Amino acid sequence: MGLKSFFKDKAKTRTDSLVLIKPQSGLFSINFQELWAYRELFWFLALRDILVKYKQAAIGVVWAVIQPVLTMIVFSVIFGGLAKLPSDGVPYPIMVYVGLLPWQFFANSMRASSQSVVGKSTILTKIYFPRLIIPTSAVISGFIDFLVSFVILFVMMIWFRIPPTFNLLFLPLFILLAFTAALGVGLWLSALNVEFRDVIYVVPFLIQAGQYVSPVAYSSAIIPEKWSFLYSLNPMVGVINGFRWAILGTATPDPKNLIISTSCVLLLFLGGLFYFKKVEKTFADII
Amino acid sequence: MNKPIISINNLSKRYLLGLGGGEQYRALRDVIVNSLMSLFRRKYRQNSFEEIWALKDVSFDVEKGQKIAIIGRNGAGKSTLLKILSRITCPTEGEVKIRGRVASLLEVGTGFHPELTGRENIFMNGAILGMTRAEIKRKFDEIVAFSEIEKFIDTPVKRYSSGMSVRLAFSVAAHLEPEILVIDEVLAVGDLMFQKKCMGKMDNVAKQGRTVLFVSHNMEAVRRLCPRAVLLKDGMIVKDGPTSEVVRKYMEVGVEEQGEKIWNSIEDAPGDDVVRMHAVRVLNKNGKVCTKFDVCDEIMLEMEYWVLKDDHPLDATYYLIDERGHTILVTLDNLDSPWNEKKKPVGHYCSRCKVPGNLLNNGQISLLAAVVTHPHPVHVILRDVLRFDVGDAMNPNGVRGNHAMPWPPSAVRPRLQWSEEFVPLDNN
Numbered sequence: 001m002g003l004k005s006f007f008k009d010k011a012k013t014r015t016d017s018l019v020l021i022k023p024q025s026g027l028f029s030i031n032f033q034e035l036w037a038y039r040e041l042f043w044f045l046a047l048r049d050i051l052v053k054y055k056q057a058a059i060g061v062v063w064a065v066i067q068p069v070l071t072m073i074v075f076s077v078i079f080g081g082l083a084k085l086p087s088d089g090v091p092y093p094i095m096v097y098v099g100l101l102p103w104q105f106f107a108n109s110m111r112a113s114s115q116s117v118v119g120k121s122t123i124l125t126k127i128y129f130p131r132l133i134i135p136t137s138a139v140i141s142g143f144i145d146f147l148v149s150f151v152i153l154f155v156m157m158i159w160f161r162i163p164p165t166f167n168l169l170f171l172p173l174f175i176l177l178a179f180t181a182a183l184g185v186g187l188w189l190s191a192l193n194v195e196f197r198d199v200i201y202v203v204p205f206l207i208q209a210g211q212y213v214s215p216v217a218y219s220s221a222i223i224p225e226k227w228s229f230l231y232s233l234n235p236m237v238g239v240i241n242g243f244r245w246a247i248l249g250t251a252t253p254d255p256k257n258l259i260i261s262t263s264c265v266l267l268l269f270l271g272g273l274f275y276f277k278k279v280e281k282t283f284a285d286i287i
Numbered sequence: 288m289n290k291p292i293i294s295i296n297n298l299s300k301r302y303l304l305g306l307g308g309g310e311q312y313r314a315l316r317d318v319i320v321n322s323l324m325s326l327f328r329r330k331y332r333q334n335s336f337e338e339i340w341a342l343k344d345v346s347f348d349v350e351k352g353q354k355i356a357i358i359g360r361n362g363a364g365k366s367t368l369l370k371i372l373s374r375i376t377c378p379t380e381g382e383v384k385i386r387g388r389v390a391s392l393l394e395v396g397t398g399f400h401p402e403l404t405g406r407e408n409i410f411m412n413g414a415i416l417g418m419t420r421a422e423i424k425r426k427f428d429e430i431v432a433f434s435e436i437e438k439f440i441d442t443p444v445k446r447y448s449s450g451m452s453v454r455l456a457f458s459v460a461a462h463l464e465p466e467i468l469v470i471d472e473v474l475a476v477g478d479l480m481f482q483k484k485c486m487g488k489m490d491n492v493a494k495q496g497r498t499v500l501f502v503s504h505n506m507e508a509v510r511r512l513c514p515r516a517v518l519l520k521d522g523m524i525v526k527d528g529p530t531s532e533v534v535r536k537y538m539e540v541g542v543e544e545q546g547e548k549i550w551n552s553i554e555d556a557p558g559d560d561v562v563r564m565h566a567v568r569v570l571n572k573n574g575k576v577c578t579k580f581d582v583c584d585e586i587m588l589e590m591e592y593w594v595l596k597d598d599h600p601l602d603a604t605y606y607l608i609d610e611r612g613h614t615i616l617v618t619l620d621n622l623d624s625p626w627n628e629k630k631k632p633v634g635h636y637c638s639r640c641k642v643p644g645n646l647l648n649n650g651q652i653s654l655l656a657a658v659v660t661h662p663h664p665v666h667v668i669l670r671d672v673l674r675f676d677v678g679d680a681m682n683p684n685g686v687r688g689n690h691a692m693p694w695p696p697s698a699v700r701p702r703l704q705w706s707e708e709f710v711p712l713d714n715n
Contacts, residue, residue, distance in 0.1 A: 018384060018385070018386050019374070019383075019384070019385040019386075019389070020382060020383070020384055020385075021371060021372070021374060021377070021378065021382060021383040021384075021385065022377075022378070022382045023377060023378055023379055023380060023381075023382075037417075038414075038417070040414050040419060040420050041414045041415065044410065044411055044414040044415075048400060048403065048407075048411055051402070051403060051407065052400060052402045052403065055402050055403075056402070123415060124375070125370075125375060126375065126391075127373070127375070127391065127415055127416065128373050128374035128375050128389075128391075129415060129417065281376070281377040282377070284370065284375045284376045285302065285376055
């Protein structure tokens with residue numbers, strides 16, 4: 001009984017709420033209440049991206065798995081087989097695959113989110129909803145692909161007989177870190193692309209270069225000590241090393257480098273959020 | 288305690304237009320070059336933009352349950368006002384207070400994805416418009432029934448006819464339950480039956496005590512739906528009051544007669560990928576472009592258009608609209624055209640329609656020209672494309688004969704057949 005009246009009151013406050021439309025002011029604020037009210041839209045837009053992406057593809061969602069698997073084979077043959085790089089004491093393919101999981105999630109998020117706001121221009125100029133939903137759902141849809149490709153990881157762990165360790169308990173933290181990094185860069189690129197369409201030319205280059213300066217195809221053990229600070233500035237270094245440590249039980253990441261990497265992720269994310277909120281009010285005018 | 292549901296205070300919106308004109312977005316290179324230039328030349332930046340005030344000091348209140356029309360010519364600031372009210376864009380000055388949920392039908396069907404089925408799109412579109420999944424589920428059957436597409440609900444929307452997707456989109460939007468409904472010209476969709484249904488639905492919304500903001504060029508609809516209207520011109524309020532007075536003012540504003548409009552290239556001409564308008568003219572009986580007629584004169588309406596695809600049975604259509612915004616008559620080429628109900632082949636067409644003398648009343652006539660596939664879609668529609676004046680030179684051959692009184696403001700002044708029988712009175 002009390003519960004019912006509580007919900008009634010809540011519904012009432014929602015409809016009676018006062019919306020104040022004012023010129024854009026300097027400081028930014030995030031209306032969490034509003035984001036919560038629109039929470040289903042995050043999921044709907046992500047789901048739509050996925051449905052559309054795989055609807056007319058003959059093998060559908062299998063693509064989410066094929067991509068990292070093929071890349072893994074190429075990298076293992078070239079870097080592990082021919083170049084004979086070290087592999088942290090685990091089979092080369094699985095070391096590469098564990099690195100590829102967060103990296104491809106990050107790269108796909110970059111690709112999808114940079115186009116996300118511009119691609120929704122018809123909705124953007126017609127209907128209001130919190131704009132943050134757009135790049136976020138682009139990242140979420142990449143995240144679903146990411147989860148799907150985890151299946152292969154389990155198969156590989158059984159195949160190579162790698163037992164999970166207690167480190168695995170920390171994996172959610174590193175997944176969160178990967179998500180934050182992807183969303184951070186997504187916020188930057190999606191907002192920048194509205195005003196500067198140059199972004200679409202920069203992204204492929206960033207992805208290509210990023211793959212080489214992140215420990216995707218190789219282990220970060222081969223990075224000389226004197227470069228490790230600079231190397232750790234790359235937000236994905238902390239994420240990938242964390243993944244390898246949590247899943248494969250490889251060498252514990254240097255806490256100092258981990259802190260540097262994590263701080264870079266947070267900086268990227270907060271900066272992206274700030275920039276996005278600052279320019280989102282002009283999206284409809286300049287898109 | 289009853290505060291207005293919308294209060295708009297000194298609302299202004301400025302757009303900066305780059306002198307380049309067509310360029311919509313900036314390239315990073317330009318920004319860098321411009322910033323470097325501005326280091327050397329202080330005024331560079333200021334000179335490169337032109338200011339346009341789409342809205343200037345607009346203030347008015349809307350009470351709860353009021354139905355209010357926003358009218359004005361193209362470019363008067365109506366769309367900008369609606370965009371600010373529905374929070375798509377931000378004002379430059381002033382503020383708006385809104386007490387309640389706003390749903391806008393600025394353009395129905397945005398957010399529809401062609402690859403998704405009708406069912407998926409209903410949920411998608413509902414969520415974009417701010418409905419929760421539970422809310423959509425509750426109304427799902429109603430939405431589908433209203434749209435009349437039950438059979439195709441699990442078919443991808445790309446296989447729908449344009450009429451079907453518009454109906455579905457309108458149904459989703461119409462089943463929102465906002466306190467404030469913003470509607471922009473959605474009535475130009477669908478066939479006549481569906482339009483009637485939409486009008487009925489909107490009347491219902493209004494009767495339930497919701498507030499309706501209605502933007503339209505269709506004065507008939509405005510008059511029917513809204514007791515109050517606001518007229519905008521160049522971003523400012525010209526008149527705010529009872530609809531009949533405001534509509535009269537609207538028909539007076541910017542009165543300029545024009546007897547001919549031509550678009551020379553197919554690319555720039557109005558229309559879609561099926562039809563492009565080439566020219567619209569009003570001619571006198573000598574075939575000359577003319578804007579001054581007498582009530583006794585016959586008037587020739589002429590339109591030239593290109594047909595770019597040969598799979599549509601097209602009708603050229605005219606509406607004649609008087610100063611009060613009433614549609615006097617609607618005419619189309621169907622019965623007299625050799626292509627009646629047949630598909631018109633690709634080519635250039637010139638359709639002429641003769642309006643006989645002694646049919647129209649005196650006054651200014653606004654012409655609407657359109658080419659449509661009956662009953663849907665509309666390929667090109669040009670509202671108020673031309674205006675001409677029908678005067679009354681007291682010609683004794685006209686309907687008035689030798690009567691000198693001002694003719695009453697009837698919609699038409701046709702010369703009708705009379706007959707008289709006479710029986711003398713017997714003084715018995």
